[in-house]
Amino acid sequence: MSLHAYALTAPLQDALRPAGIQAVHLGNLWNLTLGLCGLVFAAVLGACLYALWRAPRGDAGTAPDLRSLAQPERRVWRAIAWATAASTLGLLGLLAADVWTSRALARLPLADAVNIELTGHQWWWEARYLDADPAREFMTANELHIPVGRPVLVTLRADDVIHTLWIPNLQGKKDMIPGRTATITLRADRAGSYRGQCAEFCGVEHALMALLVEAEPNAAYEAWAARQREAAPAPRDALAQRGRAVFVNGNCARCHTVAGTDAQGRMGPDLSHLASRRTIGAGMFPNKRGHLAGWIADPQSLKPGVYMPPNALAPDDLQALLAYLETLK
């Protein structure tokens, strides 16, 4: 599937189709702003058309009409005063709606919240699901799962440059700034797949820094989280076992972690449960064997500038590696 074809079938990324209470508040503010500004636009256009329609027509021989210079223009001043008052009232109304929306966004109850620490990297997302019990914490990348109806508190960090988290169906934007910590809260009220996008230019692959958010019923979320907490099962068949050796003893382990193995690299995404994810390359390609093979061999040609180096593996080693990665459910 080409990138373009994939984009057409990609999950929802649409601020006008809110799937959570925070996005509903923002959607209402947008609708109010659009409606009011639309009215002002129509009124200004109407006034222009009226002025054109009633303007006296003349030609080159018409003498200039200078009467208005000596006349008091009470009607004009009244109209300007009314228009100024209406504009001020409209702007104050929008300001009030804006403040009200900010307060509504901040009021999301956080009881029983899911805590996620999300770090922006050039050009992928690192997620750590936090827990009061450190043994229950786990890492993943580029794909969040969240339970429908439960609040999510996301702590935002950046590793290298400024990124911005934006999941339009669920919330507005928030910057991720190196050396600083910010938080954002959201709640999905409708199950579905929502596409998040980095919204701050962060380098050559900024546009291809996507985050998939799967909102699912609480039981499905808890089952997913329980699987993520476990180390990947040791591969049973010989090919996958050989693949694990390629992974752990070769280049992969320098940058990637697979929990339960000696591969503990932190430069790139945690791959402990790679096979459970829907996409690779931060939302760029479906997680299929062919894409994965191309990605491992030559990531630069698929996502130019990405920090992952090419890997000239022997064909047998590549097949073994792919077989192993497919066991990381």
Ligand code: CUA
């Ligand atoms: Cu990260 Cu733009």
